[in-house]
Amino acid sequence: MEENTILVKENLSDVVVKFVIYKPLVAASAKAGQFVILRGREGGERVPVTLVDWDKEKGTITIIIQAIGKSTSMFNSFKQGEKFLNIAGPLGTPVEIKNYGTVAVVGGGVGIAEVYPIARAFKEAGNRVIAVLGARTKSLLILEDEMKALCDKTVSTTDDGSYGMKGMVTDAIQKLHDEGEKINAGFIIGPIPMMKFTSRLMDKLGMEPHASLNPIMLDGTGMCGCCRVTVEGKVRFACVDGPMFPSKTIDFDELIRRTSEYRPQEAESLKLYEKDHVCKCGLH
Amino acid sequence: MPNPSAPRHNGKQLDPEVRKHNFEEVAQIFTKEEAMAEADRCLHCKNAHCQANCPVGVQIPDFIALLKEGKVGEAASKIMETSLLPAICGRVCPQEKHCEGNCILKDRFGSVNIGMLERYTADTARKEGLLKAPKTAAPTGKKVACIGSGPSSIAAAAELARAGHEVTVFEALHAFGGVLRYGIPSFRLPREVIDHEIETVKSMGVKFVTDVLIGATEKVADLLKQFDAVYVGSGAGLPTMTGIPGENAVGVYSANEFLTRVNLMQAYKFPETDTPIQVGKHVAVLGGGNSAMDAARCAMRLGPDSVTIAYRRSAAEMPARAAEVEHAKEEGVQFEYLVTPKEVLMDDKGRVTGLKCTRNQLGEPDERGRRRPVEIPGSEFVMPVDTIIVAIGQKPNPIIAKTTPELKTTERGVLALDEEGKTTLPGVYAGGDIIRGGATVLLAMKDGIEAARRINAYLKEGK
Numbered sequence: 001m002e003e004n005t006i007l008v009k010e011n012l013s014d015v016v017v018k019f020v021i022y023k024p025l026v027a028a029s030a031k032a033g034q035f036v037i038l039r040g041r042e043g044g045e046r047v048p049v050t051l052v053d054w055d056k057e058k059g060t061i062t063i064i065i066q067a068i069g070k071s072t073s074m075f076n077s078f079k080q081g082e083k084f085l086n087i088a089g090p091l092g093t094p095v096e097i098k099n100y101g102t103v104a105v106v107g108g109g110v111g112i113a114e115v116y117p118i119a120r121a122f123k124e125a126g127n128r129v130i131a132v133l134g135a136r137t138k139s140l141l142i143l144e145d146e147m148k149a150l151c152d153k154t155v156s157t158t159d160d161g162s163y164g165m166k167g168m169v170t171d172a173i174q175k176l177h178d179e180g181e182k183i184n185a186g187f188i189i190g191p192i193p194m195m196k197f198t199s200r201l202m203d204k205l206g207m208e209p210h211a212s213l214n215p216i217m218l219d220g221t222g223m224c225g226c227c228r229v230t231v232e233g234k235v236r237f238a239c240v241d242g243p244m245f246p247s248k249t250i251d252f253d254e255l256i257r258r259t260s261e262y263r264p265q266e267a268e269s270l271k272l273y274e275k276d277h278v279c280k281c282g283l284h
Numbered sequence: 285m286p287n288p289s290a291p292r293h294n295g296k297q298l299d300p301e302v303r304k305h306n307f308e309e310v311a312q313i314f315t316k317e318e319a320m321a322e323a324d325r326c327l328h329c330k331n332a333h334c335q336a337n338c339p340v341g342v343q344i345p346d347f348i349a350l351l352k353e354g355k356v357g358e359a360a361s362k363i364m365e366t367s368l369l370p371a372i373c374g375r376v377c378p379q380e381k382h383c384e385g386n387c388i389l390k391d392r393f394g395s396v397n398i399g400m401l402e403r404y405t406a407d408t409a410r411k412e413g414l415l416k417a418p419k420t421a422a423p424t425g426k427k428v429a430c431i432g433s434g435p436s437s438i439a440a441a442a443e444l445a446r447a448g449h450e451v452t453v454f455e456a457l458h459a460f461g462g463v464l465r466y467g468i469p470s471f472r473l474p475r476e477v478i479d480h481e482i483e484t485v486k487s488m489g490v491k492f493v494t495d496v497l498i499g500a501t502e503k504v505a506d507l508l509k510q511f512d513a514v515y516v517g518s519g520a521g522l523p524t525m526t527g528i529p530g531e532n533a534v535g536v537y538s539a540n541e542f543l544t545r546v547n548l549m550q551a552y553k554f555p556e557t558d559t560p561i562q563v564g565k566h567v568a569v570l571g572g573g574n575s576a577m578d579a580a581r582c583a584m585r586l587g588p589d590s591v592t593i594a595y596r597r598s599a600a601e602m603p604a605r606a607a608e609v610e611h612a613k614e615e616g617v618q619f620e621y622l623v624t625p626k627e628v629l630m631d632d633k634g635r636v637t638g639l640k641c642t643r644n645q646l647g648e649p650d651e652r653g654r655r656r657p658v659e660i661p662g663s664e665f666v667m668p669v670d671t672i673i674v675a676i677g678q679k680p681n682p683i684i685a686k687t688t689p690e691l692k693t694t695e696r697g698v699l700a701l702d703e704e705g706k707t708t709l710p711g712v713y714a715g716g717d718i719i720r721g722g723a724t725v726l727l728a729m730k731d732g733i734e735a736a737r738r739i740n741a742y743l744k745e746g747k
C-alpha cells in the first residue's frame with residue numbers, strides 16, 4: 001500500500017467529503033485537535049485540514065473537507081485509489097484533555113467534523129459531553145448520528161429551521177444554560193463570527209470558552225508566521241501554539257481581516273479551476 | 285605563464301531593466317573564453333590564502349589548474365573532494381569574505397573570480413556528463429538519520445554516505461534544500477541547480493523523505509530506535525518580528541513568509557500555481573541581510589512602483605553579500621539607512637497605509653564592533669507604503685528541542701554542543717543554523733561535514 005492513497009471516499013453532502021487515507025506515521029501519533037497539511041498537485045498550495053479520526057493498526061487517517069475554493073474543490077474531486085501529493089503532520093498542539101466535569105463541544109458546519117475527535121477525547125477522559133451542532137440548513141448538518149452516539153446530549157440547530165432548533169448555536173447554548181445545564185468548559189470550531197459570538201456568550205455564562213483558530217497557513221511548522229493571531233494581547237503562531245486557544249480575549253476581528261487578505265485571488269483561482277474542470281470531464 | 289594583471293572577468297549579467305520583470309538567473313555563466321582567461325590569472329600559489337580561507341578548504345589552485353588543462357570533469361571532482369555542492373557555493377558564497385577576500389591578487393589586480401570559476405566548472409561538468417558523485421565505501425551496516433534537508437544536512441548526508449553508512453534525510457516541507465529552496469530566489473540559484481545537486485547525493489544512495497516533521501511526525505527518540513546516530517540540521521526557521529504596534533496588519537509579511545510564497549510555492553506564477561501573493565504599490569523591507577535583499581528583489585519582480593530597504597545602521601554595517609546589494613541597486617531598489625521602524629499604520633480595514641519611523645545616528649560600537657544606531661530625537665517620519673516585509677533575522681525553530689528534553693539549548697535558543705561537537709544526547713550531533721542561529725551556506729556545510737566525521741568515529745568505536 002502506498003502512502004497518501006485514498007482508501008475510502010464518502011460524500012457527506014453536496015460539498016462535504018470524507019476521506020480515509022493510508023498514512024501510518026500520522027495515524028501513529030495523531031491526537032485530538034491536530035491537523036495535517038495537504039497538497040494535491042505540483043504547483044498546488046499547502047492546505048491545513050483537521051484530523052477527524054485515525055486508526056493506528058490500519059495506519060489510516062480520516063479527514064472531512066468542505067469544498068469552498070479551488071484547492072478544496074480539487075481535493076473533493078479525487079477518487080478512491082488516487083493519492084494526495086503530500087500529507088504532512090500531525091501538526092499543531094493537541095487539545096489539553098482533562099476532566100472538567102461537563103464540556104460542551106460546539107461545531108458549526110464542517111467544524112462539526114473538526115470538533116468530533118475532541119468530543120471523543122473528553123468523553124474518554126470521563127467528562128459529561130454535550131454537543132451543540134449548527135448548520136445553515138439540514139443537508140449541511142454532518143455527523144449528527146456519530147455525535148449522538150458519543151455524547152451525553154446533542155442539540156442541533158439550523159439557521160433556516162429546516163432541522164432541529166431554528167436559530168444559531170448561541171441560542172442553543174443560552175437555552176441549555178436557562179434550563180439549568182452547568183457547563184464548565186467549551187470547545188468551539190466553526191466560522192469565525194460564530195466562534196466570536198459563542199466565545200463571548202460562553203465567557204459571560206462562565207463556561208471557559210476555547211476556539212480553534214483557522215488563520216491562513218503556509219508551512220504549518222512555525223517557520224513563516226503567516227498564521228499569527230492575537231491571544232490575550234500576545235502574538236501567537238496558530239500552527240504550532242494552537243490551533244485551539246482560550247478564546248475570551250482573542251482578537252477575532254483581526255483574524256477575519258487577515259483571512260480575507262486574498263479574496264480576489266481566491267475567486268480568480270476558483271473561476272479558472274471551474275472553467276477547466278468543466279472542459280476536462282465533459283460531464284457538465 | 286599566468287597573466288595576473290589581466291582585468292578580472294565578472295561575466296555578464298542580465299540587463300536590470302529586463303531582469304526585474306522575471307525570475308531568470310541574473311549572473312550568466314562564463315563563456316569558455318572568459319573561464320580560460322580568468323583561470324589564467326591564477327598564480328597557483330603554494331600556500332594559497334584563498335584555500336586557507338574557504339570554510340571547507342576547496343583546493344582552489346589545483347582545480348583551477350585542471351580547468352586550465354581542459355579537464356573539466358577532473359576539476360569538478362577536485363572541488364567535490366571537499367565541497368559537495370559546487371554549483372551552489374559558486375553562486376551563493378560570500379566570496380568577498382572567504383576565498384576571494386584573501387586572494388593574493390586582491391589589492392594589486394583584483395582577486396581571481398573563484399566563485400564564477402567554481403560555478404563554471406560545476407555547470408559545465410554537469411552539462412557534459414562529466415560530473416561524478418564521490419565513490420562510497422563498502423557498506424558499514426550502520427544507519428544514520430539527518431533532520432532537515434538544508435545545505436548542512438545534505439553535506440552531512442553525503443559525507444556519511446561516502447563512509448558507507450545508510451543515510452535517510454527527513455524534511456518537514458514537500459521539497460528539499462532548506463533555505464536554498466524556500467529562501468534564496470531562482471534568479472540567484474535556479475531550481476534545477478538545487479535539484480541536480482540533490483540528485484548527486486541521491487545517487488550516492490542517500491534516501492530523501494518529505495513531509496516528516498521531526499518532533500511531530502516522529503520524535504528524535506523514535507529515530508534513535510531505528511538509526512545508529514542522528515544529525516540535526518534543522519536550520520533557523522523561526523522569523524524574528526519587530527514587535528512594533530500594527531505588525532499584524534494585512535500587508536505585513538515576515539521575510540520567511542514572503543520568500544516561501546515566492547520561491548517554494550512559486551506564487552509569482554499564480555494563478556498557474558495555487559498560492560497567492562500580494563504586493564501593493566510601495567513596499568518597505570526592514571533589514572540589511574541576505575533575506576532583506578532577496579525579499580526586496582523578489583518584491584521588485586512582482587511589479588510595484590517602489591521598493592525601499594529600511595536599515596537601522598549605515599551601508600558599511602550591512603551584512604548582505606556585496607553582489608546582492610549591487611544587484612538590488614541596479615534593479616531600482618532604494619535604500620534608507622539609519623532608520624528604525626516604530627509603528628505600522630493601517631486603515632479601518634486593517635490594511636497597511638504607512639510605516640512610522642525615526643532616524644538614527646551611529647553611536648558606540650556594540651560587542652561585535654558594529655556601531656550602534658542611536659535615535660535622533662524629533663526625527664519621526666512616515667514612509668507611505670502599503671506592503672511591509674520584516675527581514676530582521678531568524679532564530680532556531682524550537683520544535684526539536686521542545687520535544688526532546690535531553691537536548692539542551694543555550695539562552696539564544698540554539699542547540700548546545702560540547703567541545704567535541706556533540707549535543708547533550710548521545711548519538712545526536714548537530715550543525716548549521718540550528719547551532720549558529722543564522723550563518724552561511726558554507727558554514728552550514730562545514731558543520732555537516734565535520735559532524736559526519738565525528739559520527740564516523742563514533743560509529744567505528746561502536747559506542
Ligand SMILES: Cc1cc2nc3c(=O)[nH]c(=O)nc-3n(C[C@H](O)[C@H](O)[C@H](O)COP(=O)(O)OP(=O)(O)OC[C@H]3O[C@@H](n4cnc5c(N)ncnc54)[C@H](O)[C@@H]3O)c2cc1C
Pocket residue numbers: 035045046047048049050051064065066067068069070071072073110113114213214215216217218243259260262263266267270
Ligand atoms: C487548523 C485548520 C484546520 C482546518 N480544518 C479543516 C477541515 O477539517 N475541513 C475543512 O474543510 N476545512 C478546514 N480548514 C479550512 C481549510 O484550510 C480552507 O477551507 C482551505 O484552505 C480553503 O482552500 P481553497 O483553495 O479551497 O479556498 P480559497 O478560495 O483559497 O480560500 C477560501 C478561504 O479559506 C481560507 N484559506 C485560504 N487559504 C488558506 C490556507 N492556506 N490556510 C488556511 N485557510 C485558508 C481563507 O479564509 C479563504 O478566504 C482548516 C483550517 C485550519 C487553519
Ligand SMILES: Cc1cc2nc3c(=O)[nH]c(=O)nc-3n(C[C@H](O)[C@H](O)[C@H](O)COP(=O)(O)OP(=O)(O)OC[C@H]3O[C@@H](n4cnc5c(N)ncnc54)[C@H](O)[C@@H]3O)c2cc1C
Pocket residue numbers: 376377378431432433434435436437454455456457461462463464467468496497498499517518519520521543574575576578605681683684715716717718722723724725726728
Ligand atoms: C533569504 C536568505 C538568503 C540567504 N542567502 C545566503 C547567501 O547568499 N549565501 C550564504 O552563504 N548564506 C545565505 N543565507 C544563509 C544560509 O542560507 C543558511 O545559513 C543555511 O541555509 C543554513 O543551512 P542549514 O542546513 O543549517 O538550514 P536550512 O537551510 O534552514 O535548512 C533546514 C531544513 O530543515 C527543515 N526542518 C526544520 N525543522 C525540521 C524538523 N523538525 N523536521 C524535519 N525537517 C525540519 C526545514 O524545513 C529546512 O528545509 C541566506 C538565508 C536566508 C534566509
Ligand code: SF4
Pocket residue numbers: 337338339340341342344367373374377378379382383384398399402726
Ligand atoms: S566554497 Fe565558497 S569560499 Fe570555498 S572556494 Fe567556493 S566560493 Fe570560495
Ligand code: SF4
Pocket residue numbers: 325326327328329332333334335344345386387388389396398
Ligand atoms: S590566492 Fe589567488 S592567485 Fe593564489 S591560488 Fe588562490 S586564487 Fe590563485
Ligand code: FES
Pocket residue numbers: 216217218219220221222223224225226227228237238239240
Ligand atoms: S503557518 Fe507558517 S508559521 Fe504557522
Ligand SMILES: [Mg+2]
Pocket residue numbers: 045069070071266558
Ligand atoms: Mg486556495
